[in-house]
Amino acid sequence: PASVVCAETLRQEGFTGLVTMITREHFHPYDRPKLSKMMDTTAEAMSLRPPEFYQEHDITVLTGTEAVSVDIRSRLVTLSSGSTLAYDKLLIATGATPRVLSCPGAHLEGVFTLRSPDEANRIASMAAGANLVVVGSSFIGMEVAASLSDKAHSVSVVGSSDVPFKRTLGVLVGQAIMKLCERHGVKFYMSHEVSELRGVDGRLREVKLKSGKVLRADVCVMGIGVVPSTGFLKHSGIHLDSRGHIPLDKSLQSNVPAVYAAGDVASFPLPLRAGKRVNISHWQVAHAHGRAVGLAMMNREVEFKTVPFFWTALCGKSLRYTGYGDGFEDVLIQGDLDELRFIAYYIKNEDVVAVASMNWDPVVSHFAEVMNSGGTVTRRDVESSDLPWVKEHEQMKF
Secondary structure: OHHHHHHHHHHHHOOOOOEEEEOOOOOEEOOOOHOOOOOOOOOOOHHHHHOOHHOOOOOEEOOEEEEEEEEEEOEEEEEEOOOOOEEOOOOOOEEEEEOOOOOOOOEEOOOOOOHHHHHHHHHHHHOOOOEEEEOOOOHHHHOOOOOOHOOOOOOEEEOOOOOOOHHHHHHHHHHHHHHHHHHEEEEEOOOEEEEEEEEEEOOEEEEEEEOOEEEEOEEEOOOOOOOOHHHHOOOOOOOOOOOOOEOOOOOOEOOOOOOOEEEHEEEEEEEOOOEEEEEEOOHHHHHHHHHHHHHHHHOOOOOOOOEEEEEEEEEOOOEEEEOOOOOOOOEEEEEOOOOOOOEEEEEEEOOEEEEEEEEOOOHHHHHHHHOOOOOOOHHEEEEEHOOHHHHHHHHHHH
């Protein structure tokens, strides 16, 4: 959403010049996270703004068009059509490209990544009554498995870790979510890797694991991560880090003046973790990036500040998460994991750095507000029970 929000912000702040958005997709910008949750929907149904919005605010949207290079000296963007666009200020929000399995058979018919409405529709259609294998227990992979668990004949998830979401949510929460999905018929093959995708007449029929196990498969969805879509910048003079992200300053500007970045491609300092440089591929963060960049382009004094937040929906249950828990050292659980009514506190250096919850609203929102106001919740606060930090926060609001 970064580009849309940036364009909106420019108009809200009184900018009257040309605003042009470029997208290689053939749709106006839409709510991409819904793809893995509502797989039979359309881009129009998920549209962030109707086409009339862009017309009313004099925002040009070039669909089916891709930026292929940037000339920072002449301030020109070359497009896939061969034409060029001049810019005074440039936002790079090109997103990410799904990783693809490197094993034999990865290009058989029936093998997919998920990045567009057309792909989501084809996966949902082909998986109906068929055998679905999801490779990767990422959020996208797990949401696909959960979304199609009542439509496919069988659903199997192959993951390289011992439980889903281990790095982000920890073992206990990962186990609880895995049990939830198992109750809805999803089978898990954790601590496994794929060695080969086998087909007949060019169509997928089996997924072979390195253990020798063979899974029946008519459809395979790869959810094994993404890489930032920044290859077109390699010789531009815009710095990229070792992973292909664009390093930014606190106003989200790159090493090149007037060139900004947002969303999946951005590496930026996160104030709530003492300026630690991070890349966070969350919708809410990209939204906040867009607003901050729009203000920066209007020469407003801006220091990007937000508390990351995301949610996921799996088998009728919703999990909410806020904070930045990378490298957490411990997880404290309040509530009942088996009943899927719990709060998980992620601890680092005796402070709570992130919170996740199921069926315990609005505790995640409270924690986000505490962090946004510069407050701290400690292990001791959590262990003293009865959520005293929430009560203290409520008292501060009134």
